[in-house]
Amino acid sequence: MEVSGPEDDPLLAQLHRVQCPVCQQAMPAAHINARPAAAAAAGGASPRSWGEAEAPEEEEAAGDADGEDDAGRWDADAGAAAFGAPGGRPRAPAAEEVRQLLEGKPLADTMRPDALQDFVGQGRAVGPETLLRSLLEASEVPSLILWGPPGCGKTTLAHIIANNSKKHSIRFVTLSATSAKTTDVRDVIKQAQNEKRFFKRKTILFIDEIHRFNKSQQDTFLPHVECGTITLIGATTENPSFQVNAALLSRCRVIVLEKLPVEAVVTILMRAVNSLGIQVLDSSRPADPLSHGSNSSSESSVLIEDKAVDTLAHLSDGDARAGLNGLQLAVLARLSARKTFGKKGGQSYPPSRVLVTESDVKEGLQRSHILYDRAGEEHYNCISALHKSMRGSDSSAALYWLGRMLEGGEDPLYVARRLVRFASEDVGLADPSALTQAVATYQGCHFIGMPECEVLLAQCVVYLARAPKSVEVYSAYNNVKACLRGHQGPLPPVPLHLRNAPTRLMKDLGYGQGYKYNPAYSEPVEQEYLPQELRGVDFFKQRRC
Structure with missing residues (x-):
């Protein structure tokens, strides 16, 4: 359904007056389309800077990497050209002009670069001497999984690939795993098959947040990536080793995008400041x-x-x-x-x-600057760093990792449970009271909650970090598990003298016969407690069965 406006009626257009964004003069709405060009001829802005140049290319299927055209995008040169004054003298933008540029689309979207040379902060992944850079410049795009934290440039890199694909008549389609269904994927693949069969045209499919697709949805891509019907580019903030199917992962090259250094963020911010x-x-x-x-x-x-x-x-x-x-x-x-x-x-x-x-x-x-994802890889990275810091008796580092987890929103009871485990695994018999300390910390966290319980966790972390360490019990029990799991055939029976004999029949069968009741002897008792096959094995001395 089309919606008409004042410009559709000549009389209304004369009555409806607007302000020219270049010369700030009021004029009828019907004249506004021709006005910027005249102002530009007098030394003002170019028509393109106001979005009046040629229309952008129509996007294929689901659009470009952002799902929109470039009509709302500006760069530093276009922004500078927009602020002109009669006579050719450049002038600074008025506050109202800056407001108009900022309202509408997010600045992060409008400042997205279109070329690789403007893509900063990821030199290790797409630097001038990298293989991926050479492939992208040659328009030989392989199937990729872009893995990195939020805001590191995954979608921007896909947008750059999309712009480059248009120049080489390659179809680029974007889907988001948060909203797309399996039928949407199949429709894109079917169209890609037709494009390849009839027009010999390649299709690149970009899936944002690909880890949101379940196993069956990810399996949809497998045969088509294998035969080259589509080139798949997936973006994810989660570790693809855990969130992407192994079969699909083996057909894609994983590109790790790192957190942007401060210098790169400053460059991006200054680019935006200058453009405004x-x-x-x-x-x-x-x-x-x-x-x-x-x-x-x-x-x-x-x-x-x-x-x-x-x-x-x-x-x-x-x-x-x-x-x-x-x-x-x-x-x-x-x-x-x-x-x-x-x-x-x-x-x-x-x-x-x-x-x-x-x-x-x-x-x-308006947000914490601490990067922490309770459901993602950073969750496991931080708890691992806390555990290893306590094991190394570095109480200062242990407090840091504890604070990073709690300030990032981690469940204090989860941390407390890990401390209980640490008290037995790494402190063990070197300080048996460590387990009591950890259990008491868990109970205290359960009673009072955050933020009051953070000091309880801090006390327990420091105690465990400074406590003497012993993995004797932990190692011995691991030896027992290895013995049981590696045993071939049926497990050996319990020796008769160690069996309980609550009935006469069991006694008649020899259950309990020959057992020496230790308290009845004043001297040590010589008695075997392991099965016949395991006699002489000492799990505390790293001797495995």
């Missing part, structure tokens, strides 16, 4: 506001402290999406509140200018 026309205030020279990457002779109405950018990069914890979204929220919050400042560092500023400070970006981020 925001000036960066150099804290080392407060009397001289700097605009990194801007040659504008006039000062912007929106400024941001350089330390605010650095703080945001650190708090993002390698998550570029979180950093960009935090920047967007911080700037929008300041613009919406229209908070202004008069003097900072001895320099006076006009009341119409807005400054985004370090505290603003902290508020804009």
Whole structure:
């Protein structure tokens, strides 16, 4: 169903007046489409910077890596070109123009790069000398599993591959495992088969959050990846060794994307700041506001402290999406509140200018910067680090890993249960009271809960880390298990003298005969307690049956 607007009626179009985004003049809505081009000819913005150039290519099937076209995207050059003044002199953007750029799509989406040379922070995976980089530049894309933490660039890399695929007439389809069904996958595969059969055209299928697909859904891809009907690219934050079928995993190359370093996040944030026309205030020279990457002779109405950018990069914890979204929220919050400042560092500023400070970006981020996933691999990584730190008697490191788990939202009872296990496995008979300490900690956590129980866990962790260690019992019992599991044939019977004889029949059969009751003897009793086949075996001395 089409919806008509004021532009569909000439009379309404004359009455409906809008403001030109270039020259800020009010005019009838019917004239607005032709206005930016005229303004650009006078030294203003180019039509493309306002989304009026040629229409983007129509996306195949489910669209590109983002499921949308590039109409809402801008880059630093386009953003700079949009802010012009009559006479060819560049001017800084007004606060309202910055607000219009930020409203609508998330900044993390609009700032997504389109080319590999703009993809920063993942040099080990797609650096200039890597095999994957060479394959991507040659449009020879293999089936891939992109594994990495949130905001490290998995979807962005898929978006870059999608843009490159269009140039080589390769069909690129995107599905999300959170919403797609098996029928959706089969439809895409069927269309890919037709494209390959009739047009000799390749199809790349990108599955975001592929670990959300169950085993049967993942099995759908197997024969088609094998025969080359589709090239599969899956993105996941979970360890593919556990979340992706082994058969499918063997047909794909796993690309590990690491958490972005702070320098890469700063680069991404500065790219966004420059594209918005925001000036960066150099804290080392407060009397001289700097605009990194801007040659504008006039000062912007929106400024941001350089330390605010650095703080945001650190708090993002390698998550570029979180950093960009935090920047967007911080700037929008300041613009919406229209908070202004008069003097900072001895320099006076006009009341119409807005400054985004370090505290603003902290508020804009609005989340813990600790990376921790209670249901994912980081959960096991952290508990392993805690266990090994206590085993190594490093109480300081043990407290750190405990704090990282608790501050990340881990269940305190889970940690307490692991401490009970540690008390027997690693401390054991070297300090038998360690088990009592751990059990008491578990009970205390159960009684009072978080956050009060965190000090109980901290006390127990330090106690166990500083306690003497012994794995004698743990090792001996492992030897017993190995003996039982490796035994060939039926297990040996219990010796008759060790059997219980509650009935006359059992006594007549010899149950209990020859057993020496130890308390009845004042000296040590020579008596065999193992089956005949295992006599002489000492599980405490690493002797296995």
